[in-house]
Amino acid sequence: MGVMTIDRRVRALDALHGLAVGDALGSQFFVPAHRDALTRRGLPPGPWQWTDDTEMACSVVAVLQRHGGVDQDMLAASFAEHHDFDRGYGPAMNRLLRLIRQGGAWRELAVGLFDGQGSWGNGAAMRVAPLGAWFGDDPAKAAAQAARSAEVTHAHPEGVAGAVAVAVAAALATRPGTPEPREFLDEVLGYVPPGRVRHGVWAARGLAHVPHAHVAVRELGNGRNTSAHDTVPFALWAAARHLADYEQAFWTTASTGGDVDTTCAIVGGIVAAHVGAQGLPGHWATTCEPLPDWADVASVPAGGKDSH
Template sequence: MVNVPAAALDSLNGLAFGDAFGDRWFGILRRNGPAALDARTLPPEPLWRWSDDTAQALVLVRELAEGGGTIDEDRLALRFAASYAEDTHRGYGASMHDVLRRIGAGEPWREVVAGQFGGLGSWGNGAAMRAAPLGAWHAADLGTAAEEAARQGAVSHHHPEAVTGAVAVALAAALATRSRGGSAPTRPDFLQAVAERLPDSDVRSGVRIAARMPERTSVRHAAEVLGSGYRMSGPDTVPFALWCAAGHLDDLHEGLWSTVAGRGDIDTTCAVAGGVIAARTGVSALPPAWHTAREPLPPVVSEQEPERERVFGPSV
């Protein structure tokens, strides 16, 4: 067991804020339409519960801590299944209910995951939604960040686009972490730095398109061009979420409001953007009301009890 790097803790916390904040908006938009979003009215619920995005990111950080920064795929698969069994009501997608139940019942995870969707595997955004803290952890070595992100992604998502989405998010978080204490890179430079390290894929094409968008591009237009997760796939989630993050690398609060305005799979786009931005900024600048409302995170590793209380608040 090793200490969790501060940037990884910051990224995990930012991911949880984005996830919990974004998840509240599904109900608000159904009830009230976009008026509350346009007015930036805070979600009224007294507790902003986080979803499977955060639940799986917690599992991933614990796996990194136990493995000294390295993923053991067999152990991680069992960790995901065990976390799911402890709380199945965190908004898991339909295919993940099947995958995690079968892994928990003892079926080999490689066979289960590879057999999804007629043998193509899932190309959903679940591998990407949890990857930012891993990138922050391995910020000193972008090659390792990409490799470990791909390995953790393959545990649940067999399709190469889903895995590439996870790599893109991890690289973005690593680059954000590397910029701590200095000037933030421009949005085009940041996105191009991510894209140039990705394999040929729809995800890479989307990130490249995002990098070329004019500075005046509106959030709504970016969401229409890039996709904002309506298909819940890696290619139509990651480029938009990274575009939002790249434009707000010094302002997590504004970054999350911008991301949620794109609608779509709001908890996941906000989780990705929050995890990337917070890898650079931390979360202390968020309004006190947000810190009060968001569901606290449970322990990450037991050795860090004092630090955990400072960063996350009391355990649930």
């Protein structure tokens, strides 16, 4: 078991709170009555409910707090125990977590998904930013632990690579100072294994100077296909472009559509790892649904910035 420090816990909770707010407000884009106001950057009434992105991220943080690292058996058990069907899980994940809860072996079940390929979805990436922040002083360890966290549900190498890329980005985001976007993505690339996710992050690096999200999305995707390689590169592009401004990072990400709650959860977690809980817009943080008691984490803090 690793040794938990206050700094590690604070960094992870900052990222978790940012992830939850991004997820919860992003999920409002799928509520027809709220969509028009959101496209004009208006805010719907609360509370904003978070989705499976936040629920699974809470399990990641709970396991880190208890074990200092990723105990895969404990993480699988927590995912299964706290699985709420109404939080928007995909069909394959609903079935996998139900079978684990009934005594199935997660190693066999995760590898067996999609005709034995394992899942390359964005689910492992969407929940992992707090883990990256936890290991902010050691990006290589963040990458290794992110891979372990992914394998519990997303055994395909691309699903693992997506989690690694997000975790490393969150780890790097905890450093003081705000790097240039291309420099930031260059460092992330140093830890991402070869494949489609890595190619996408490389393309995001090449677009780091581009100010328009819709231009980036044409090359990188926006999560519409819910795959790691269709989600993570754009999320990292948006986070790198707006690492010091949570509100702008959210609207830039959300403006392109696609899997909005997940892309905004990823971006929110990375950016909050950099700006801290005090960098969240105050009204957004207090309108987000509180985090669950079982996760042993504080509710989303009040935030430190006024929002428009």
